[in-house]
Amino acid sequence: MVNPDGDQVEIDIYHSAGQETSQLTADFIAQELGQNLGINVVVEAIDGTRFNNEYWTADPQGGTDTVNGEEVEWESPAPTNPGPRSATSNEPWDMSIVFGLNTYPLNPLTNEVFFDGATPFYNPVGYYPQFDVQGLFEEARQASSRDELRESFVEIFENLAREQPYVTLLFSDDLVGYNPDLEGPTENFSNGWDLPAWYEGDESVSGSYDTVTSARFTTLNPLYNTENGAGTAIERALDPGYTFDENQEYFPLLYDMSTEDGEVWTFDVRENLQFSEPYGQVTAEDFVYLVQELHQSEWANTAASTSWDGVEVEQTGEFQFEATLESPNLLWPQTYDPLLYPIPRDLVEPYVEEEDVEGLEQDEELLELQFAGNLGAFELTEWNRGSGTEYTRNDEYYLRDIDEGPDLFSEGPLFEEASISVVQEQASRLGALETGEADSAAIPPEQYESYDEDENVDVLQVPTPYNTIISVNQRANGWNAGPGNLFQLVPFRQALAAAISKQDLIDGVYRGLAEPHFTWQPRWSEFYPGDE
Amino acid sequence: MGFGRYVTARVLWAAVVSLIIVTVTFLLLAAAPNPAVQRAATQAALQGGDPAAAAERVRELRGLNQPLHVRYLDYIQSVYTLDWGWSQSRSQPVMEAVTQALYYTVQYSVPWTILTIILGPLVGVYSAANMYSWKDHAATAFAFFGYAIPNFFFGIILLLVFGVWLEVIPIVYDTGVPVFSVENAIQLAVPVFVLVTGSIGAVMRVSRNESAEFQNADFMKTAKAKGVSPLRAYAYHVMRPTLVPLSTTLVGQLLALFIGSSLLVEVVFGIPGLGRLTYEALLAQDTNLVLGTTLFFTFVAVIGNLLEDIVFTVLDPRISYDDR
Numbered sequence: 001m002v003n004p005d006g007d008q009v010e011i012d013i014y015h016s017a018g019q020e021t022s023q024l025t026a027d028f029i030a031q032e033l034g035q036n037l038g039i040n041v042v043v044e045a046i047d048g049t050r051f052n053n054e055y056w057t058a059d060p061q062g063g064t065d066t067v068n069g070e071e072v073e074w075e076s077p078a079p080t081n082p083g084p085r086s087a088t089s090n091e092p093w094d095m096s097i098v099f100g101l102n103t104y105p106l107n108p109l110t111n112e113v114f115f116d117g118a119t120p121f122y123n124p125v126g127y128y129p130q131f132d133v134q135g136l137f138e139e140a141r142q143a144s145s146r147d148e149l150r151e152s153f154v155e156i157f158e159n160l161a162r163e164q165p166y167v168t169l170l171f172s173d174d175l176v177g178y179n180p181d182l183e184g185p186t187e188n189f190s191n192g193w194d195l196p197a198w199y200e201g202d203e204s205v206s207g208s209y210d211t212v213t214s215a216r217f218t219t220l221n222p223l224y225n226t227e228n229g230a231g232t233a234i235e236r237a238l239d240p241g242y243t244f245d246e247n248q249e250y251f252p253l254l255y256d257m258s259t260e261d262g263e264v265w266t267f268d269v270r271e272n273l274q275f276s277e278p279y280g281q282v283t284a285e286d287f288v289y290l291v292q293e294l295h296q297s298e299w300a301n302t303a304a305s306t307s308w309d310g311v312e313v314e315q316t317g318e319f320q321f322e323a324t325l326e327s328p329n330l331l332w333p334q335t336y337d338p339l340l341y342p343i344p345r346d347l348v349e350p351y352v353e354e355e356d357v358e359g360l361e362q363d364e365e366l367l368e369l370q371f372a373g374n375l376g377a378f379e380l381t382e383w384n385r386g387s388g389t390e391y392t393r394n395d396e397y398y399l400r401d402i403d404e405g406p407d408l409f410s411e412g413p414l415f416e417e418a419s420i421s422v423v424q425e426q427a428s429r430l431g432a433l434e435t436g437e438a439d440s441a442a443i444p445p446e447q448y449e450s451y452d453e454d455e456n457v458d459v460l461q462v463p464t465p466y467n468t469i470i471s472v473n474q475r476a477n478g479w480n481a482g483p484g485n486l487f488q489l490v491p492f493r494q495a496l497a498a499a500i501s502k503q504d505l506i507d508g509v510y511r512g513l514a515e516p517h518f519t520w521q522p523r524w525s526e527f528y529p530g531d532e
Numbered sequence: 533m534g535f536g537r538y539v540t541a542r543v544l545w546a547a548v549v550s551l552i553i554v555t556v557t558f559l560l561l562a563a564a565p566n567p568a569v570q571r572a573a574t575q576a577a578l579q580g581g582d583p584a585a586a587a588e589r590v591r592e593l594r595g596l597n598q599p600l601h602v603r604y605l606d607y608i609q610s611v612y613t614l615d616w617g618w619s620q621s622r623s624q625p626v627m628e629a630v631t632q633a634l635y636y637t638v639q640y641s642v643p644w645t646i647l648t649i650i651l652g653p654l655v656g657v658y659s660a661a662n663m664y665s666w667k668d669h670a671a672t673a674f675a676f677f678g679y680a681i682p683n684f685f686f687g688i689i690l691l692l693v694f695g696v697w698l699e700v701i702p703i704v705y706d707t708g709v710p711v712f713s714v715e716n717a718i719q720l721a722v723p724v725f726v727l728v729t730g731s732i733g734a735v736m737r738v739s740r741n742e743s744a745e746f747q748n749a750d751f752m753k754t755a756k757a758k759g760v761s762p763l764r765a766y767a768y769h770v771m772r773p774t775l776v777p778l779s780t781t782l783v784g785q786l787l788a789l790f791i792g793s794s795l796l797v798e799v800v801f802g803i804p805g806l807g808r809l810t811y812e813a814l815l816a817q818d819t820n821l822v823l824g825t826t827l828f829f830t831f832v833a834v835i836g837n838l839l840e841d842i843v844f845t846v847l848d849p850r851i852s853y854d855d856r
Binding site: 212362367384387432437438 | 629704805
């Protein structure tokens with residue numbers, strides 16, 4: 001491929017510095033584009049933060065442009081979508097594999113932030129859709145049945161597959177090593193949802209479930225936690241409102257949610273939930289108070305505050321409350337927005353009266369989950385800030401008395417103790433897994449084979465919705481080979497996608513531990529458009 | 533100037549130094565943007581509120597709208613009353629974070645320091661006594677090996693051998709075992725060994741070369757002629773003069789007895805000590821905790837210097853305090 005002057009086209013691709021897989025992927029892309037399209041690709045390493053600040057985001061400028069034949073105005077420009085294609089970052093760039101994105105298979109509506117016309121919140125590459133994506137998202141929002149919903153989404157994802165706003169490559173799997181005596185782990189996105197039914201050896205209460213993690217927990221206060229790892233540590237001792245089972249379907253823990261039209265949702269709270277003394281039984285009042293006085297307050301800044309914006313909550317019975325949304329959403333539970341932790345009203349009331357954020361953040365009962373009563377599989381016995389958490393079995397766990405779920409819930413949890421140890425060094429985490437000191441740990445892809453052969457470790461490939469994509473810069477400072485910007489042309493992006501063999505990439509760089517990615521959903525998603 | 537006056541002046545000076553440091557940190561902090569205010573403003577902007585009003589609310593709440601001198605006096609008071617604030621990244625008071633980390637650091641730094649200052653000179657003198665023999669070479673090789681191999685790498689190798697292959701030591705550090713217990717001794721043996729081999733080299737080499745001077749000194753010849761046993765000759769006549777120049781290093785090391793910590797060794801062995809605390813506070817931009825750990829080390833250094841100066845004047849009469 002040559003430019004009008006007759007020189008070979010040369011463009012650059014950025015990958016994350018210091019990450020072997022990222023570099024190998026970039027090298028592979030360069031090789032494929034060189035061989036199949038005759039483009040000379042220069043591979044550059046860059047630090048993720050620097051790439052984000054100088055290349056990926058820009059000062060919001062706003063402006064107008066013609067998109068798909070219509071005049072469009074950027075009303076609320078953001079750093080990740082600063083304006084039309086003429087609004088650019090500081091540094092020019094062509095292609096990048098530094099960032100991947102979530103495809104939100106449970107709640108595809110969230111993908112609006114990437115693709116809602118030309119002016120979504122997140123559009124660093126300057127993609128202008130050439131189909132009526134806004135109309136289709138609107139249709140999905142208005143859908144009154146699962147089938148209608150599916151129809152709209154399938155159309156969206158088929159169009160995205162054709163237009164390749166980002167050149168899709170693959171979905172990588174999480175590799176998790178487990179103690180082979182452990183019964184329960186599955187190669188499923190919802191792996192771990194039924195932990196109370198897991199056991200070691202035979203189906204009796206024994207032993208300890210010990211895991212290791214790389215990151216310390218900032219807080220275990222359920223009102224303020226925003227970290228995944230700490231969320232796991234909290235949920236060992238305190239169940240959230242609901243979860244999703246192995247079929248990705250709603251499973252009620254503390255409350256069941258139901259709706260007719262997606263606008264008014266009824267929450268039915270279980271009647272066998274107890275806080276620790278002196279807080280007594282969990283009722284609808286606790287949840288309503290939590291939402292109205294904390295999540296929806298001006299002062300508390302809880303982690304869930306954005307989730308409850310514009311939602312009207314009303315108590316309708318001792319164990320029932322209703323939430324009315326501004327606009328209907330059949331997939332509301334899938335957004336995790338209505339996911340609540342139970343917090344006793346009497347515990348937080350003094351802070352609410354004083355509007356005391358610091359007091360609420362630093363409350364020891366909240367930080368140490370001392371109010372959890374029968375609401376968790378285990379009781380938190382110690383949180384050592386440096387080294388992790390320790391738990392003992394909760395003999396009163398409410399889940400034993402419910403009708404839904406696996407039979408073993410009636411005995412759960414099937415461990416006497418549990419712990420999560422913070423071990424920063426990867427080699428130490430893996431060593432602990434090998435010797436059986438830890439029952440579970442993440443395995444780095446480059447060591448997959450050696451652990452797969454190890455009889456002391458079972459390695460599971462757990463699928464994820466996180467993709468690896470080539471972002472191609474369709475803004476004015478992309479396609480530095482000039483003139484114009486070929487990345488703006490759909491056929492050219494299709495050519496890029498076709499020039500790279502996804503399967504070779506998966507086999508060669510990812511050791512087969514990934515799934516090819518054609519449209520904006522993984523194959524296991526309910527909304528995957530099919531292979532036609 | 534008499535000894536008493538010297539000590540008084542020196543103590544006052546230490547107090548002034550610490551006050552200067554505390555003041556400088558206050559000024560730096562006052563000039564830097566406050567993360568809590570920024571967080572509140574961002575949060576308000578995300579929720580469609582007014583960022584300026586939210587920032588103002590937080591400023592008021594934290595007393596940041598008061599005049600500088602009022603805040604300074606408040607600050608000085610809380611620093612010297614050990615009320616060092618709340619660590620945002622660990623959700624506990626800074627003082628508690630520091631003491632908790634210290635508790636784990638001391639458990640390995642005490643045996644590490646003691647073994648280094650006892651074994652270092654011993655091996656050095658032994659080496660000198662057998663100079664250029666295979667024993668000397670072996671000891672020298674050992675010292676250089678420990679000095680040269682990076683601690684974290686050596687640590688991982690030993691963990692692999694003794695933890696994963698032989699399974700004689702645990703891999704996950706257990707904070708729950710009592711300090712004086714066999715389990716604790718076992719889990720700390722390897723980290724202490726790694727640290728001792730890493731720090732013994734320098735002491736051992738200096739003492740070897742120093743003591744080499746005294747081997748053939750007149751008093752050694754006399755001692756040998758009198759029939760003094762070699763052990764006694766080395767212990768009494770060589771070791772003592774050797775230790776004089778070494779004492780500077782040794783005193784410094786003794787000072788680090790409780791706070792000498794090693795980030796890399798703590799990371800590899802998963803010990804939640806001071807090294808990791810300081811490092812993680814920096815990474816998490818936890819202002820209070822960074823300040824707390826900085827002040828802690830500062831105070832220890834100031835007090836350490838003070839003690840060192842006083843001890844020197846007591847130990848060595850040649851060091852005069854008159855003209856200082």
